[in-house]
Amino acid sequence: MAASSKPKKVTPLMQQYNTIKIKHPDALLLFRVGDFYETFGEDAVKASKILGIILTHRNNGGDKTELAGFPHHSLNTYLPKLVKAGQRVAICDQLEDPKLTKSIVKRGVTELVTPGVALNDDILSAKNNNFLCAVHFGRNKFGVSFLDISTGEFLTSEGSAEQVDKLLQNFGPNEVLVSKNHKKEFIEVFGTQFHSFFLEDWIFQDDYAHESLTNHFKTKTLQGFGIDQLSHGIVASGAVLHYLSETQHKQLQHITKIHRIAEEQYVWMDRFTIRNLELYHSTNLNAITLLDIIDKTISPMGGRLLKRWLALPLKNLGQIQQRHQVVAHLSEEETLLEKTQHWIKQIGDLERLISKLATGKINPKEVIQLKNSLEAVVPIKQLALESPNGSLNLIGQQLDACESLRHKIKEVLHEEAPVNLLKGQTIATGYSEELDELRNLAFSSKDYLDKMLERETEQTGITSLKIASNNVFGYYIEVRNTHKDKVPESWIRKQTLVNAERYITEELKEYEAKILGAEERIYQLEQQLFEQLLVWMQEYIVPVQQNAQLIAQLDCLCGFSQLAKEHHYVQPQMNDSTALHIKDGRHPVIERQLPLGETYVTNDVILNREEQQIIMITGPNMSGKSAILRQTALIVLLAQMGSFVPASEANIGMVDKIFTRVGASDNISMGESTFMVEMNETASILNNLSERSLVLLDEIGRGTSTYDGISIAWAISEYLHEHPSRAKTLFATHYHELNEMTSTFGRIKNYNVSVKELKDNVLFLRKLIPGGSEHSFGIHVAKMAGMPQQVIQKANKILKKLEKSHSSEEMTDKLQGVQNEMQLSFFNLDDPLLEEIKDEILHLDIDTLTPVEALMKLNEIKRLLSKKKTASS
Numbered sequence: 014m015a016a017s018s019k020p021k022k023v024t025p026l027m028q029q030y031n032t033i034k035i036k037h038p039d040a041l042l043l044f045r046v047g048d049f050y051e052t053f054g055e056d057a058v059k060a061s062k063i064l065g066i067i068l069t070h071r072n073n074g075g076d077k078t079e080l081a082g083f084p085h086h087s088l089n090t091y092l093p094k095l096v097k098a099g100q101r102v103a104i105c106d107q108l109e110d111p112k113l114t115k116s117i118v119k120r121g122v123t124e125l126v127t128p129g130v131a132l133n134d135d136i137l138s139a140k141n142n143n144f145l146c147a148v149h150f151g152r153n154k155f156g157v158s159f160l161d162i163s164t165g166e167f168l169t170s171e172g173s174a175e176q177v178d179k180l181l182q183n184f185g186p187n188e189v190l191v192s193k194n195h196k197k198e199f200i201e202v203f204g205t206q207f208h209s210f211f212l213e214d215w216i217f218q219d220d221y222a223h224e225s226l227t228n229h230f231k232t233k234t235l236q237g238f239g240i241d242q243l244s245h246g247i248v249a250s251g252a253v254l255h256y257l258s259e260t261q262h263k264q265l266q267h268i269t270k271i272h273r274i275a276e277e278q279y280v281w282m283d284r285f286t287i288r289n290l291e292l293y294h295s296t297n298l299n300a301i302t303l304l305d306i307i308d309k310t311i312s313p314m315g316g317r318l319l320k321r322w323l324a325l326p327l328k329n330l331g332q333i334q335q336r337h338q339v340v341a342h343l344s345e346e347e348t349l350l351e352k353t354q355h356w357i358k359q360i361g362d363l364e365r366l367i368s369k370l371a372t373g374k375i376n377p378k379e380v381i382q383l384k385n386s387l388e389a390v391v392p393i394k395q396l397a398l399e400s401p402n403g404s405l406n407l408i409g410q411q412l413d414a415c416e417s418l419r420h421k422i423k424e425v426l427h428e429e430a431p432v433n434l435l436k437g438q439t440i441a442t443g444y445s446e447e448l449d450e451l452r453n454l455a456f457s458s459k460d461y462l463d464k465m466l467e468r469e470t471e472q473t474g475i476t477s478l479k480i481a482s483n484n485v486f487g488y489y490i491e492v493r494n495t496h497k498d499k500v501p502e503s504w505i506r507k508q509t510l511v512n513a514e515r516y517i518t519e520e521l522k523e524y525e526a527k528i529l530g531a532e533e534r535i536y537q538l539e540q541q542l543f544e545q546l547l548v549w550m551q552e553y554i555v556p557v558q559q560n561a562q563l564i565a566q567l568d569c570l571c572g573f574s575q576l577a578k579e580h581h582y583v584q585p586q587m588n589d590s591t592a593l594h595i596k597d598g599r600h601p602v603i604e605r606q607l608p609l610g611e612t613y614v615t616n617d618v619i620l621n622r623e624e625q626q627i628i629m630i631t632g633p634n635m636s637g638k639s640a641i642l643r644q645t646a647l648i649v650l651l652a653q654m655g656s657f658v659p660a661s662e663a664n665i666g667m668v669d670k671i672f673t674r675v676g677a678s679d680n681i682s683m684g685e686s687t688f689m690v691e692m693n694e695t696a697s698i699l700n701n702l703s704e705r706s707l708v709l710l711d712e713i714g715r716g717t718s719t720y721d722g723i724s725i726a727w728a729i730s731e732y733l734h735e736h737p738s739r740a741k742t743l744f745a746t747h748y749h750e751l752n753e754m755t756s757t758f759g760r761i762k763n764y765n766v767s768v769k770e771l772k773d774n775v776l777f778l779r780k781l782i783p784g785g786s787e788h789s790f791g792i793h794v795a796k797m798a799g800m801p802q803q804v805i806q807k808a809n810k811i812l813k814k815l816e817k818s819h820s821s822e823e824m825t826d827k828l829q830g831v832q833n834e835m836q837l838s839f840f841n842l843d844d845p846l847l848e849e850i851k852d853e854i855l856h857l858d859i860d861t862l863t864p865v866e867a868l869m870k871l872n873e874i875k876r877l878l879s880k881k882k883t884a885s886s
């Protein structure tokens with residue numbers, strides 16, 4: 014018979030493995046076998062690669078299976094590496110004591126660790142949330158939900174794709190859950206930058222989600238959380254809870270509430286703005302972000318909150334002023350600031366510690382840390398209560414030093430309690446009489462053994478006797494080979510070494526049983542008492558969470574004072590007007606990165622809706638135009654998040670939206686598509702303008718030919734000027750042609766970033782001064798870059814020719830071309846659902862529209878089209 018036809022014999026262990034693995038095809042399965050976690054097959058190949066552990070093979074019913082494993086106590090070292098490498102990891106444990114069963118040990122998956130659901134300190138980063146997110150695709154809007162299991166924060170919202178996209182950018186989730194049916198659309202709408210996981214469609218259902226949430230919070234309705242009207246947000250939140258249960262995270266007492274992300278309360282910034290202002294990440298990995306500069310927080314939860322404040326600056330004048338008043342007060346009262354920060358330093362990550370308690374993952378040492386943190390709350394509360402500042406006082410009133418919790422922990426736990434219960438010495442002496450007695454017995458062993466050794470040495474006459482124990486053989490008496498013949502007959506040999514023999518005696522055996530019994534009982538009792546303590550502590554989850562939040566706020570405000578002190582920031586004067594007046598403003602990041610000896614050149618910026626609505630800033634490349642644009646936005650942002658600002662004076666009328674657009678940087682080979690992308694992105698600003706908007710346009714139109722660039726920049730500026738919102742705008746450009754606009758448009762003002770022309774060079778003075786620029790610096794810079802003379806002359810000629818033709822008519826021709834192209838592509842789709850849209854395009858009378866209106870119209874049609882496509886699929 015051929016070998017291949019032989020029935021394969023799979024061991025019972027591998028049968029068990031296969032049954033479990035089938036249930037978790039998407040996860041890397043860590044299978045506990047004795048003291049090891051093993052991986053098999055493809056999982057083993059992956060694990061050995063990621064962890065650098067040895068890959069071996071074992072026989073599996075005639076087949077060779079790959080095998081790689083590591084000792085169980087190294088789980089905390091290896092697990093984070095797997096998760097950080099993007100793996101979902103299923104931990105399969107032994108569910109019964111192997112000693113108590115004769116057949117194969119029962120095993121099951123006890124936890125599924127995924128990038129978005131992590132509790133392990135080695136996976137988490139102290140100053141960052143680890144959000145699990147779900148996005149629900151509704152009929153006409155999207156629902157979104159964020160949950161950080163390590164802190165208990167649970168948030169939801171709903172809205173357009175743009176709104177949800179902005180939230181995804183702000184919250185930066187580590188994992189996004191989406192229904193399998195919307196896999197393709199998710200990638201189309203939100204891109205591939207998120208680690209996503211796709212769930213069955215039925216999970217995203219109204220009733221199911223509602224029930225999951227009300228069951229979890231033990232409430233009848235969701236009204237109390239203010240989310241009952243957010244049906245899409247509820248579905249997304251339900252999916253998040255479902256996923257937690259699917260990944261075996263069932264102890265969730267710390268998730269005590271769900272918040273609506275009240276977007277209307279915060280300054281609107283879209284994804285381009287967040288990215289462009291480099292608030293908390295940059296495309297350049299080594300670049301310093303605004304967050305790096307302003308983060309002076311001391312506690313992890315303070316750091317996390319600061320990031321949230323930065324993503325969601327306030328729009329409410331009163332709330333902003335309250336923050337400023339606290340910062341001002343702390344800046345004046347140096348000792349108060351110092352003392353408060355000193356005590357905040359003593360507080361660990363209260364928020365994550367309390368979550369560990371809820372999820373049953375807290376160890377004895379961490380409970381002591383929790384107690385110590387709460388002890389540091391006492392003086393902070395006192396300091397805040399003594400303060401004349403109303404907001405600080407309120408924080409003082411709300412802080413709860415949890416006195417009985419601290420006392421209880423002190424009473425139950427040893428001050429030096431270890432990480433691991435197994436080490437003993439967890440429970441304080443004096444707490445349990447039984448425990449104290451057992452400890453006496455176990456720890457008096459040294460005396461007892463010393464005496465036994467003395468006696469045996471005397472009786473046998475062996476001088477080099479030794480009594481010791483090890484994990485495998487337990488207690489033994491060791492005799493060196495030279496004295497072997499003196500060993501009494503009653504001694505039983507246990508182990509032979511090269512130079513010695515090891516024996517057990519009747520007395521030692523009895524003693525061992527007693528000690529082992531005592532040690533076992535000590536362990537059991539400690540475990541039991543510790544668990545009782547944890548149960549008792551559960552009711553403190555909410556007050557401790559509240560403390561964590563308050564300390565985080567205080568930490569951020571102290572950080573702002575520290576920042577102001579260190580870098581000479583001033584308190585901005587906030588008001589209800591729509592004007593902006595910044596005196597001697599600086600860019601908070603650039604000013605800290607200047608080469609030694611250079612100082613930042615400060616600049617004034619005045620913007621208002623009456624006289625100076627649009628500032629057209631011209632100047633050569635590298636002169637500092639972008640810096641002025643960005644510092645204006647950053648100063649507003651800092652002010653509205655509650656911080657002082659880098660300026661000598663700032664009067665800020667509340668801003669509700671900040672828009673930023675930067676033209677494509679490479680103007681050599683930009684085709685039609687880049688042109689359209691840039692235009693569409695800009696058009697979306699124009700659709701959303703408000704009276705309180707701040708618009709920054711940096712070299713818009715650069716991503717195309719000079720002619721197009723000027724036309725577009727012109728048209729957009731005209732639109733902004735004519736729009737009833739009269740949004741405040743800073744427009745940086747090196748097209749000096751735009752300076753002509755001031756003669757027609759009263760609220761557009763020309764400024765330039767001054768340079769001094771030397772013989773072969775330009776000296777950057779970086780000062781923003783009134784007036785336009787005389788010539789096109791693009792060509793000037795080309796000269797500086799060493800372009801041949803002929804090329805520069807040619808460029809000059811072309812430019813002259815183009816200058817004559819930046820009329821709106823030609824712009825309209827251009828659009829007509831785009832429109833025709835779009836029509837063609839729509840018709841090709843040949844879908845009855847598109848009839849309506851086709852109609853709209855055919856009847857669009859471009860001639861009556863301004864160029865930008867026409868672009869916007871096209872944009873709108875495109876959006877409608879993609880919506881229809883979504884609906885039909």
Ligand SMILES: Nc1ncnc2c1ncn2[C@@H]1O[C@H](COP(=O)(O)OP(=O)(O)OP(=O)(O)O)[C@@H](O)[C@H]1O
Nearest residue numbers: 603612613614615633634635636637638639640779
């Ligand atoms: N006010 C200032 N004081 C000191 N240095 C400055 C100032 N503004 C800008 N700089 C320096 O000049 C560099 C260029 O500035 P910026 O990027 O704002 O120029 P730009 O005119 O926008 O150039 P481009 O047109 O190439 O985008 C900055 O990286 C910074 O190092």
